[in-house]
Amino acid sequence: MTENVELNMTSEEFLNQLPELFAKSSDSRISEDPRYARILRENPTCAELVRDLEYIAEQARMLLEPENEIEPSPELWSKIQNSLETDKNKLD
Amino acid sequence: MQVQVQGMTTTNATPGLFKRNPPIAGEAEAIEKAKNGDADAFSKLYALHKRRVYTLCLRMLGNVSEAEDMTQEAFLHLYRKLGSFRGESAFSTWLHRLTVNLVLMHLRKKGLQLVSLEETINPSEEDAPKRDFGSRDPHLSGSVDRVALERAVATLPPGYRLVFVLHDVEGFEHNEIAGMLECSTGNSKSQLHKARLKLREILRQNEQAMPKQEAAK
Numbered sequence A: 001m002t003e004n005v006e007l008n009m010t011s012e013e014f015l016n017q018l019p020e021l022f023a024k025s026s027d028s029r030i031s032e033d034p035r036y037a038r039i040l041r042e043n044p045t046c047a048e049l050v051r052d053l054e055y056i057a058e059q060a061r062m063l064l065e066p067e068n069e070i071e072p073s074p075e076l077w078s079k080i081q082n083s084l085e086t087d088k089n090k091l092d
Numbered sequence B: 001m002q003v004q005v006q007g008m009t010t011t012n013a014t015p016g017l018f019k020r021n022p023p024i025a026g027e028a029e030a031i032e033k034a035k036n037g038d039a040d041a042f043s044k045l046y047a048l049h050k051r052r053v054y055t056l057c058l059r060m061l062g063n064v065s066e067a068e069d070m071t072q073e074a075f076l077h078l079y080r081k082l083g084s085f086r087g088e089s090a091f092s093t094w095l096h097r098l099t100v101n102l103v104l105m106h107l108r109k110k111g112l113q114l115v116s117l118e119e120t121i122n123p124s125e126e127d128a129p130k131r132d133f134g135s136r137d138p139h140l141s142g143s144v145d146r147v148a149l150e151r152a153v154a155t156l157p158p159g160y161r162l163v164f165v166l167h168d169v170e171g172f173e174h175n176e177i178a179g180m181l182e183c184s185t186g187n188s189k190s191q192l193h194k195a196r197l198k199l200r201e202i203l204r205q206n207e208q209a210m211p212k213q214e215a216a217k
Helices: A011-024 A034-042 A044-062 A075-091 B015-020 B027-035 B039-061 B064-084 B091-112 B146-154 B158-169 B174-181 B185-216
Strands: B002-005 B008-011
Touching: A011 A034, A011 A044, A011 B185, A034 A044, A044 B146, A044 B158, A044 B185, A075 B039, A075 B064, B027 B039, B027 B064, B027 B091, B039 B064, B039 B091, B039 B146, B039 B158, B064 B091, B091 B158, B091 B174, B146 B158, B146 B185, B158 B174, B158 B185, B174 B185
Parallel strands: none
Antiparallel strands: B002 B008
């Protein structure tokens, strides 16, 4: 299948295309895509860059886990209630 | 495709976001009651979503005081607009979108509206990531914890931070981000890439500084 053929490009071309490649790559796993195996094998610097950027994206996804959420100050709810009360009084 | 969300039938237009924002027990009932002016039900909605909304604001703004103000604004807006929620997406998706729009509006009011956002979200040359991929420093994998990443994200230039938080953390697609930020899809992709490069740079600097700090102790 042509989709799995290793692409022939220089490291500079690869780096220039990286934003688009990440956008196209499902779950941003360029390192596991056979089309880029050769360029990554032959360019350790590109391989490290890709691995780091994939790692950053992976860690970022984990920030959405509920245990990583931050609690606002307890006073915030009182402020919201006061504002709602003010709104209500204006309408009355 | 239609799915049942806590007793409501809704169209599953964005399955990815439903996966990321699954329905919460008791939420649908609280929404219906809050729509009818039930203060306790609104308080429940606040309790269910305050952490998520505040964290989103904090990550987008990188500032505790502004994040609290925007969280307050988001819940006041929610109270006023709750009647218009029709269940076409998960409630949390709807609320987060509402929050994102409010934060972006706030940022535009602060000055970003004067020039095209496409230009203003580009940081100065000093803040831009270096295009130096030549040095072979140790890679990051396995060495960055959540706190380090959160800190690094907070130090990103605002434009990079917005795109990174919206795409990599919140899971919005580039076309959605382009719509929100009024920029091109290509610009969103390029900003995200620069944001990740900048984060890599910050995280590697922090890692290199760490042994020196340890030694100083």
